[in-house]
Structures are given as structure tokens and as C-alpha cells.
């Protein structure tokens with residue numbers, strides 16, 4: 656039986672690429688309502704973990720249990736259906752669609768009008784489309800880019816594109832939001848605004864899994880942090896403990912992780 660306070664468990668998840676062990680029997684547990692950080696040097700396996708979790712890659716062994724149910728996601732849309740949404744290290748928006756259209760795409764996962772409804776544009780379909788638009792507007796407000804709603808995604812600043820990706824992910828009503836390096840390329844002001852946004856998302860009931868190279872941001876935001884190094888989890892604890900762990904300091908080539 657699963658414990659209700661646990662949202663995600665990874666059990667001995669392993670993934671190889673040829674001779675490279677990208678993930679070596681990684682196990683971790685994410686509790687509902689927390690912001691959980693996943694850090695590690697370049698090539699440590701963080702994105703591979705996300706890709707296995709969201710069905711982009713198939714792990715060779717091990718498994719995930721999400722919300723008490725063994726995950727069988729073998730495609731990203733299936734992960735989204737069970738309540739896992741993600742953003743990407745390399746932003747993946749529809750550049751020639753407007754910001755609001757990008758969010759509406761995410762929202763369609765949670766709506767019901769079928770192909771027939773879309774063709775005949777019956778009353779139920781029209782009402783649903785109006786609701787999708789309203790919700791997309793709310794989400795653009797929520798992430799703070801509503802005034803860019805009708806601009807093409809490709810014309811948004813880097814920071815705004817990252818916010819838009821978050822809005823699109825939230826449109827699927829996730830229980831778990833997995834953010835892959837959301838602060839990459841952001842300046843200090845944008846990073847601070849992102850910190851406030853992620854805290855708000857968590858307060859509003861969405862559990863967050865955060866991959867981030869900005870260690871200061873991770874240590875300030877996350878309740879618990881796991882550290883990967885060469886595909887192995889070398890540490891998992893509260894930030895104050897992780898920062899002082901000799902294996903973590905060594906993994907970061909002797910540099911400070913404070």
C-alpha cells in the first residue's frame with residue numbers, strides 16, 4: 656500500500672547509452688507538496704531521469720510509482736495524463752503560435768470535445784473552447800506574461816519563454832511539475848521572479864521537481880535535494896546537509912556548493 660504523503664517513488668531506475676551508465680539504480684522519494692531539487696555536475700544523469708520519468712526514454716530496469724500507481728508511461732502524453740508535466744532544458748514551444756495558443760495546446764489534454772465536436776462546432780464544443788481560452792488567459796496572468804498573450808512565442812524574451820513553458824505545463828493540471836533548468840539563461844532579476852513563481856506554484860498545491868545548475872536557487876527553494884554524479888545518487892537530504900557533504904563537494908570538483 657502506498658503512503659498518502661508520497662507522490663513519486665523511483666525504484667532502482669537504470670538507463671545506459673552504449674557504455675555510458677546515465678542512471679545507475681537511482682531510487683528517490685518525493686513527498687506531496689514539496690519542492691525537491693535534483694542537482695549534479697554536467698552529464699550526471701538529471702535530464703535522463705526526467706526523460707525516463709516522462710516516458711521519453713525507456714529505463715532498462717527499475718520503475719516509478721506515481722500517486723500510488725506503478726507508472727507505465729511510454730510516451731510523454733501518457734505521463735501528462737497521470738499528472739506529470741514538464742518543461743525542457745532547451746525550450747520547446749511552438750514558435751509561430753501565440754503565447755495563448757501555446758497554453759491552449761496544453762489545456763486540450765484535459766478537455767473532452769472529440770474530433771466530431773471540433774468539426775461540427777456544436778454548442779458543447781464552443782463552450783469548452785471558451786473555457787480553454789479563459790483558463791489559458793488565467794495561466795498567462797499567473798506566470799506574469801498576460802500582456803504578451805497574442806505575441807508569437809518566438810518573439811518573447813528568453814525569461815518569458817521559460818514562463819510560457821511553465822504556463823503550458825500547468826495547463827495540464829499536473830500533480831507534479833518537473834522543471835528542467837528553468838533559470839538557465841536568466842539574469843538575476845528574472846531568476847528572483849522565477850523563485851517567487853515556483854514558490855507560489857508549490858503553495859497552490861503542485862509538487863515541484865527541479866533540476867537546476869543555479870545551486871544557490873536550489874538551496875534556497877528546495878525542501879530536499881538529491882545529488883547525482885555519474886548516474887548515481889550520492890546524497891539526498893535537506894540543503895544545509897547536502898551543501899556540507901564531502902561527496903557532493905568532491906563531485907563539484909572541489910568547488911563550494913554553498
Ligand SMILES: Nc1ncnc2c1ncn2[C@@H]1O[C@H](COP(=O)(O)OP(=O)(O)OP(=O)(O)O)[C@@H](O)[C@H]1O
Nearest residue numbers: 672675676677695696697698699700701702703704
Ligand atoms: N540520447 C542520448 N544518447 C547518448 N548518450 C546520452 C543521451 N542522453 C544522455 N546521454 C549521456 O548520458 C549521460 C547523462 O546525461 P544527462 O543529459 O542526463 O545529464 P545531465 O545531468 O542532465 O547533464 P547537464 O546538466 O549537462 O544537462 C551523459 O554522459 C550523456 O552524454
